[in-house]
Every structure is written in C-alpha cells, then in structure tokens.
Amino acid sequence: MSTKRILVIDDEFAVLKIIEASLKLTRQWEVLVAESGKEGLAIAQTELLNAILLDVMMPGMNALAILKELQQSPRTQAIPVILLTATVEIARQPEYVQSGAKAVVIKPFDPEVLPVQIETALGWNS
C-alpha cells in the first residue's frame, strides 16, 4: 500500500490526536494537522496532499468557505476532501452535498474504522 499524506483541519485537539494515531498506526500514513481553516489552507498550498479531512464547525472560517478556497486554487483543487461533523443533518444539506466534498464522516467515529472509511470514500481500496 502506498503511503498517503493526509491533512486534518479541526479545532478540537482530541480529534486531531485521535486521527493522527489512527491513520499513522493502522496505515502508516503521514498526518499533518491544522487547528484552523487559515492554517489548513496555508499547509495545503505548500504541501503535497492525498486528502484533507475538514471539520465543519470551527470558529472563524467555516468549512464551505475553506472548500471554496481550496477549489479556486489550481494547486489544491484536485485534493479530495472529507467532511467531519457531529451534526448528522449536514449530510442532507444541499450546500454541503454539492460543495465538492466527497463524503461526510459523522463524529464520533471509531478510530479503528476511520482508515477504512477514508479508503472507501476515496476509492483507495479497489
């Protein structure tokens, strides 16, 4: 399995740590973390990434604005994004469904299952 580089953008320390542990230990993927949208966008511009996990509800910049910026930049527009949220309703809202994100993972997720979910959402397991 090839190594992946994943950026996680979430303002919750616990979530960042858990995702980092989950992806590193089960898949040996490289995990980069950002605690705000602004920081995340900066990392996305400078690093080569295979995917971004983006929390929907963060103070400051909201997820839709971050997605829009990612899509507008030629450097980042091809990076697949998976949304993270504890609000299930997000998955029904058209603005998120049509946002260009590939999928939503509802929190709390199981750290042992998350890697498989990412692979499924991004078609990495076929």
Next chain:
Amino acid sequence: MAAIAISHLKRAWFNPMRLLLVEDDEVLARQLVAKLAAQHYAVDLACDGEAGWDYTQAVSYQLIVLDVGLPKLDGISLCRKLRHHNYQGSILLLTAKGDDADKVKGLDAGADDYVVKPCTTEELCARIRALLRRMGQAEQLILTWGDLRLDPSVCKVTYHDHCLSITPKGYALLELFLRYPQRVFSRSRLLEELWNFNDPPDESTVRAHIKLLRQQLKAAGIEEEVIETVYGLGYRLKPRSSSDTAVLPETSGSVREATTEIWQQVKDPFLERLSFIEQAIATFQAGTHSELLRSQAEQAAHKLAGSLGMFGYHEGSRLSRNIEQGCQFLYTPNLLSRLQQWVEQLHQEIHTAPTTTPTELGGQSTNTTGLTDNLILFSTPAEQAIVSGSQPSTVEARILAVDDDPVLLKGLQQMLSKWGMELLTLQTAEQFWYSLVDYAPDLVILDVDLSGCSGIDLCHAIRQDNRWNALPILFLSAHRNPETIHQLYAAGADDYIAKPFTEPELVTRILNRLERHRLIRLHSLRYDQDVNSETRA
C-alpha cells in the same frame, strides 16, 4: 456471521423497543397504544405536535408515528423539525385518505413511510415492523441464539420448536438482547428502553425481571446461560462461540493504547466542559437567563458528543447528544432537572473505565468495519438526486417489474427511463426466473395478483434462494387490506406502495432501496474481506 455484523449497523443508538405516537384522535391513539403494547413496545403518547417534540427531546426513539393533522404543530412540520435537528430514527406518517399532496410533502419532509387513515392497527404494526427491520438494514426476520428462536412479528419464542411461556417484559428483554448481541445493557439503560414514562419502576424491578426470564429459559430446557451478567456494567447476550465475537485486528491494540494515552491528556478539559454545562444549568435554574451562556453550553455538549465515543465512551456520547439537544430548551424549567440528571450520569460515565466490550458507537461496533453508519458518501447519483431534487443523468439501475396490467408497466417504463433506470417488464411470472438470471436486476417490482400465481409466493421463493435473498423487492398493489400487507412483508418484501401512486413517491422509494442495498453490499463485502484476511492470518 455477516448477519451479526450487519445487524450492528445503526446510524445512532436508539431505544429499539420504545416508540413515540403523536396522535390527537383519542380513540385511534388508545387502540394503537394497546396494540403496540401487546407487541411489547413501550409507547409514549403525545396529543399534539409540540408535546411530541418535547418527548423527542427527552428520549431517543427509534421510530415515531406522526399524525399529519395535529394541533399546535402539524405532523409534517414536526417531521421537518425533527430531521432538521438530526433525528435519525424512522418516521411514519398517518395521512388522511386520498391526500396525495400530503404524502409527497411528508416524504420530502423526511418521513420514511406513510399509512393512509383510516387504517387498521394490523397494517400499522406491520409497517412499523418493516421500518424497524429496515433500520437494522439486513436484520433477520427471526432472531436466533442457537436453537432459541424469537419471531418478532408474532412475538413468539421457541426452543427446539417448543413454544416458551415468557412474561411480556421478559419477552421484551429477550428481544432486545437478541437484537443487539454484543451490547452490554446497564439496568438504568434497560429501564429507559423498556418502560415508558407512565410506569417507571426502579432498578430492582429490572433485576427481578432478568431473574424471572432466566428461570423461564431454564424451565424450557436451555441449560446454557443465555443472559450474562457483566459485573459493574449490566447484562448482555452471552456470546455462543468464539465465532460470535469477532477478533480485533492486530493493529487495533496499538490504536487502543494510543487512544488511552490521548484520553489522559484530554480528560481534564472534557471534565471542564462538563462543569461549564453544569454551571449553565444552575444559572438557568436560578432564574438568570442568558442566550450566550445557553449557546455556549450547547456548543460544549456538542463537542463532547462528537468526541467521547472515540475514546470508547459510547454512552457518554449519547448522553452528551441528549444534553446538547436539551440545551436548546434551557428556558424550559421542567427540562432543567432532566438535563441535570444527564449531566450527573455523564459525570459517572466519564469517571468509569471506557467500554472495551464491543458495543455500538454512534451506531458502529468497534470490532467490525461499521462503515456505512457514520460515513455518508456524496458522490452517488441517487443521493444527489434525492437531496437536490433534480434528476440525475443516470442512476444506472436495472429494474425488473412483473404486473399483469400493461398500462401500468408502460407508465413505469416512462417514469423510470426519465431517471436513467433500465426496466424489463413481464406481464406474467412465466419468464420470471429466466429473466432474473439473464437480466440480473438491481431491484424487483411485483404485483400481489399475477395471472397464474401470487406475487407473495413469488417473493417468498426469491427470498428462499441464496442468490436473491438480499435483492430489494418492492410491491405495487391496489390491495389495502392489512392481511395482504402483512403477508407480503412476512414473505420478505422490502417495501409496499399502494396504487395509485405518484412518480416522485415511487422514484424516491426505489432510490432509497437501491441506496440501502448498495450500502449493505458494500459493508458485507468489506466484512467478508476482513474475515478472509483474518482467516488467512
């Protein structure tokens, strides 16, 4: 094995045996409650929309039956409100006869099904069972534990084909344990599951009922222990053999260890959040109201709900979700004490060790791939179509429809081709099996009365065949009598639409079925892969 895994795929944890009925027609309501109680459901009854809403804020119902014409807040608005506030259980609407607009509005508002009034309680109960079954995705019609069999449709328990005599509460307990074979239920949890607001006993009652159930099982000749006591935690169905408890993959040990370490770092901040919520409740109780404080408390609970489950505190996430929803109503004095209770329970929960037993987490079990329950893919055309309301370019589904009415078949052809679905129609069942193999449909539509044979028998035969037992089957029928409807669900139908129906209704139902089928298949595929790789290892 796969069936066990799939039965764990719940989107979130609901009280499986507890239902809410929101109905202002006293006569119908009373009949229904009695009927459902006879089926061992604990039913709460609300007489208007607002009361219904309040109930949903206190208990996580797996299924809510809503009348459309309700005082204060009508059923469709309540349905929309529930969906808007993340309610993920099933909603069944009761609509007035012939009001097609209501049906479509209701389904679009997030209802899963509807029943036209006046209806018989039998039909309604069959619909409820079908919805509960669908929520369990591929949940078995009959629940088993070795030779012990429980048939929820007739509330019968047998052992070696001998009927068991079990008290109603004992039955309800047994059904709950069989439905969730790997879950540990605390006594307080069982109270919440199986007793409604009107008859709340204390925990010793649960103990007595468990004891009685054990005696009854033993009296029936079951030597082994069926219900196991998990010290300090509660009760669960005793795993039958090592194959029932899936083995965790090798890597998980280290993820678990890491999780435990991270928990040590975040535990204190989490407890601070909880204290904050506690203070907010106290402030509101003292009569000081602040919108900022309220929203901050809600936010804190939201964060806890999203995080605790990752550390194995599944119950903690559930309680936090209750608190989060409750925080929207901090201005309501009678909810404050309830909130306080949850906060206390959450305190206790966080101070105990996390559940390492495979239980459900936001609906997923930690030892199976639990893929489809909290992962929602955006890229499927079916979902895009449902959400956006626009027509997808293609749904790429093959549908086989059998109906002796050529006009209906032609109509189906027109409706479905617009959605990119391919349709093969048969006027008789003669060529059915040949077409099934040759055409390999993704979904089958059947009529109840087919010339020369019965659609119900055909459905039953399809379900008997291993190759087709998971194939989605939808019935279209002019029959509205509950016996027929009961029969077709018993034969293994997934859904039933009464003729005449509207296009959006039919298409929504088909898309829903296809999507569910896709998710189940995806999950079992992954699960089989995991099992294979474990076996190889």
